[in-house]
Amino acid sequence: MSASMMQPNLDQLAGLTGVRAGALSRWQETGWPNSRVEQWRFTRLASLEKMDLRPASAAAPAGTEAISAVLPENGVILSFSNGVLDVAGLAALPDGVTASFLSENDTALAVLAALVPASHPVSDLSLAVMTSGLHLEIAGRVDVPIILVFTGDDNGVSSHPVVSVKLADGASTVLAEWHQSAVGLSAPLMAIEVGDKARLDYAKVQHESAQSAHLAATGLTLGEGSVFEGFQISVGGQLARLETHITLTGENADCTLSAIYLGRANQHHDITTNMSHAKGHCLSNQIIRGVLDDSARGVFQGKVHVAPDAQKTDGQQMSRALLLSRKAEADAKPELEIYADDVLCAHGATVGELDETQLFYLTSRGIDRDTARGMLISAFLDDAIDSISHPALAAMLRPVTTAWMTASNRSETGDK
Amino acid sequence: MAPLLEIRDLHASVGDTPILKGINLTINAGEIHAIMGPNGSGKSTMSYALAGRDGYEVTGGDILMNGVSMLEMEPDERARAGMFLAFQYPVELPGVGGMSFLRAAVNARRIEAGEDEIDQLEFVKLVRAKAKHLSINDDMLKRAVNVGFSGGEKKRYEILQMALLEPVLSVLDETDSGLDVDALKIVSDGVNLLRDPARSMLVITHYQRLLNHIVPDYVHILAGGKIRRTGGKELALEVEESGYVGIDDAA
Numbered sequence: 237m238s239a240s241m242m243q244p245n246l247d248q249l250a251g252l253t254g255v256r257a258g259a260l261s262r263w264q265e266t267g268w269p270n271s272r273v274e275q276w277r278f279t280r281l282a283s284l285e286k287m288d289l290r291p292a293s294a295a296a297p298a299g300t301e302a303i304s305a306v307l308p309e310n311g312v313i314l315s316f317s318n319g320v321l322d323v324a325g326l327a328a329l330p331d332g333v334t335a336s337f338l339s340e341n342d343t344a345l346a347v348l349a350a351l352v353p354a355s356h357p358v359s360d361l362s363l364a365v366m367t368s369g370l371h372l373e374i375a376g377r378v379d380v381p382i383i384l385v386f387t388g389d390d391n392g393v394s395s396h397p398v399v400s401v402k403l404a405d406g407a408s409t410v411l412a413e414w415h416q417s418a419v420g421l422s423a424p425l426m427a428i429e430v431g432d433k434a435r436l437d438y439a440k441v442q443h444e445s446a447q448s449a450h451l452a453a454t455g456l457t458l459g460e461g462s463v464f465e466g467f468q469i470s471v472g473g474q475l476a477r478l479e480t481h482i483t484l485t486g487e488n489a490d491c492t493l494s495a496i497y498l499g500r501a502n503q504h505h506d507i508t509t510n511m512s513h514a515k516g517h518c519l520s521n522q523i524i525r526g527v528l529d530d531s532a533r534g535v536f537q538g539k540v541h542v543a544p545d546a547q548k549t550d551g552q553q554m555s556r557a558l559l560l561s562r563k564a565e566a567d568a569k570p571e572l573e574i575y576a577d578d579v580l581c582a583h584g585a586t587v588g589e590l591d592e593t594q595l596f597y598l599t600s601r602g603i604d605r606d607t608a609r610g611m612l613i614s615a616f617l618d619d620a621i622d623s624i625s626h627p628a629l630a631a632m633l634r635p636v637t638t639a640w641m642t643a644s645n646r647s648e649t650g651d652k
Numbered sequence: 653m654a655p656l657l658e659i660r661d662l663h664a665s666v667g668d669t670p671i672l673k674g675i676n677l678t679i680n681a682g683e684i685h686a687i688m689g690p691n692g693s694g695k696s697t698m699s700y701a702l703a704g705r706d707g708y709e710v711t712g713g714d715i716l717m718n719g720v721s722m723l724e725m726e727p728d729e730r731a732r733a734g735m736f737l738a739f740q741y742p743v744e745l746p747g748v749g750g751m752s753f754l755r756a757a758v759n760a761r762r763i764e765a766g767e768d769e770i771d772q773l774e775f776v777k778l779v780r781a782k783a784k785h786l787s788i789n790d791d792m793l794k795r796a797v798n799v800g801f802s803g804g805e806k807k808r809y810e811i812l813q814m815a816l817l818e819p820v821l822s823v824l825d826e827t828d829s830g831l832d833v834d835a836l837k838i839v840s841d842g843v844n845l846l847r848d849p850a851r852s853m854l855v856i857t858h859y860q861r862l863l864n865h866i867v868p869d870y871v872h873i874l875a876g877g878k879i880r881r882t883g884g885k886e887l888a889l890e891v892e893e894s895g896y897v898g899i900d901d902a903a
Binding site for chain 1: 703705706726727728730731732736737739742743745746747748752753756757760761764796813817
C-alpha cells in the first residue's frame with residue numbers, strides 16, 4: 237500500500253474478532269483499489285486517499301427535520317448521524333420488525349459478510365470500522381415504510397454505517413435510504429436477504445453535499461418466488477459509486493433494479509451492478525438513465541451472470557445517458573456472462589444529446605427553450621421512474637429529479 | 653397600417669450554401685398565399701427561415717410581422733408573437749404526453765398575452781371540441797406527441813395545434829404530402845375553419861391539388877431561391893398542366 241493512501245486510524249479496532257477481524261486484515265492488506273483494478277478503472281479514488289479522513293465516532297447534534305419533509309409521511313425514520321445510529325428511533329418500529337445490533341449478533345454479522353460484495357474496499361473497511369451496526373428482521377406484512385436517513389456534519393470523518401435486513405419467507409416491507417450528509421466519505425454497507433415469496437420495495441437517494449464522497453456497497457439475495465423492486469437516484473456528492481450485487485438464489489424471483497444519475501459541475505456518478513442468476517426461471521430488469529451537464533461524468537457498469545443451470549432466465553438491462561454539455565462524459569460497460577443455453581437476455585447502452593429537432597419543434601410552439609429542455613429531460617427520465625410502482629416511493633423520488641432540473645435551468649439562465 | 657407579413661429581399665443560407673436569393677412577399681391580414689415550386693427551390697428553407705430554425709441563417713433582408721422585425725427573435729418568441737409552422741415532417745416526442753404538450757404551448761401564448769393559465773378542465777373540453785373536427789380521438793390525444801401516429805394523423809395533429817394556438821400567421825409546409833384524398837379533405841376543412849379576416853396563411857406545396865381545397869388569394873412560384881411569378885389561383889392550374897419547366901427563365 238502506498239504511503240499516500242488514506243489509512244484511517246484503526247488502532248481502536250485492535251481487539252476485533254471473527255468476520256470483522258478478517259475484514260480488517262483484508263483492508264490493511266489491499267487498501268483502496270488503484271486504477272489498474274478493472275472494476276475501478278472508470279472511478280478513481282485518488283482524491284479520497286488524499287483526504288486524510290478518520291472514522292467517525294460520534295453523532296452530530298443536527299437533526300433530520302429538514303429532510304423529513306420530503307420523506308413519506310407515514311414512514312418510520314431511523315436516523316444515522318456521522319454513521320452513528322440514534323437508537324431512540326428503534327422504539328417507533330412497527331409491529332413485525334425486530335431490531336438488534338450487529339455487534340451483538342454474530343450470526344447476522346456472518347450472513348451480512350457473506351452477502352455484501354466480496355473483495356470490495358467498502359465491504360472490508362466499513363465492516364471493520366462499523367460506526368453503527370443495525371440488524372432488522374421483518375416478519376409478515378409491514379406496510380409502514382422504514383426510512384434510513386443518513387446525515388452528518390464533519391467533513392474530516394468517514395462514516396461507516398452497516399445495516400442488514402432480513403425479510404422472512406412471505407414477509408413484505410418498504411425500505412428507503414436517504415443520504416444527505418456533509419461528511420468527507422460516506423461508506424454505507426448494506427445487506428438485504430429477501431426470503432421465499434417475500435416482497436421488498438426499495439429506494440435509495442444519494443443526495444450528499446457537494447464536497448462529499450459516497451461509496452456504497454449493497455448485497456442482496458432473493459429467495460424463490462420473491463419480488464424486489466428497487467430504485468436508486470444518485471444526485472449529490474463530488475464522487476459517488478453505488479455498487480449493488482444481487483443474487484437470485486431461488487427460482488421465479490422477480491427483480492427490478494433501476495437507477496438514475498444526475499450530474500453537473502465536476503461530479504462523478506458511478507452505478508455498478510452485478511446481477512447473478514443462480515437459479516432458473518427468474519426475471520431481472522434494469523433501466524438506467526443518466527443526465528450529465530457541465531463537466532460531470534457518469535459511469536454504468538452492469539454485469540449479468542447466468543449460472544449453467546439457470547435456464548429460462550430473463551435478464552434485461554438498458555442504460556442510456558444524456559449529455560447536456562460537450563464537456564460531460566458517460567461510460568457504460570455492460571457485461572453478459574451466460575452459461576445456460578435457454579435464456580432471454582438483452583442489454584444495451586446509448587449515449588446521446590438532446591435532439592435539436594425535438595427542441596425546435598417544442599420552441600416553434602411558443603414553449604421557451606428551458607422549458608422545452610426540461611420536458612425532454614423529464615421524458616427521458618420517466619422511462620425509469622415509471623418503473624417504480626410503490627406510490628410513496630415514487631412520490632419521494634420524483635421531486636428529486638424535478639428539483640435537479642429546476643436548478644439546471646437556473647444555472648443555464650445565469651450563464652447567458 | 654403595416655401588412656401582417658412583409659418579407660423584404662430575404663437571403664438565407666444553409667451551411668455555406670445560399671438557398672434564398674432575394675424573396676419579396678407581402679401578405680395582408682386575411683389573405684391566403686400559396687408558394688409553389690419544384691423540389692430544391694427553397695420552399696422548406698423559406699418556412700424554416702420564417703420560424704427561426706437554427707442552421708437556416710438569414711444573410712440579408714428582413715422578415716417583419718405587423719411591422720416588427722423577427723430576425724432577432726428566437727423560434728419560441730416568434731411563435732408567441734403569433735407565427736405557426738405546420739411541419740412537413742412533424743417530430744415525434746417519446747415520453748412527452750400530448751395533453752401536457754398542448755397545454756404548455758397554449759399557456760405559453762396566454763402568459764405572453766398577460767392572461768392566466770388555462771383551467772385544466774376547460775382545456776380538456778377545448779381540445780376535445782377542436783379535435784372532433786379533425787377526427788382525432790381521445791386515444792390519440794392521450795399518446796405521446798406524434799408517437800405511433802400515421803402520416804395523416806400527424807398532419808391532423810399539426811392542424812389541431814394550429815387551431816388551439818390561433819396564430820395570426822400560419823405557415824403550412826407541404827401539409828398535403830403523404831395524405832390520401834380523405835385525409836387531405838379533413839386537413840383542408842380544418843384549415844378552412846381557421847380562415848378569418850384577421851389571420852393570414854402561407855401555404856407551401858409542390859402540387860396544385862391542396863389548393864383545390866384551400867383556395868388561395870395569390871399564388872407565387874418559387875424557383876432557384878426567388879419568386880419567379882405571381883398570380884391568382886389560376887396560376888396553380890397552369891403549373892399543374894405545364895409543370896415547372898421554363899419557370900426559371902421567366903424571371
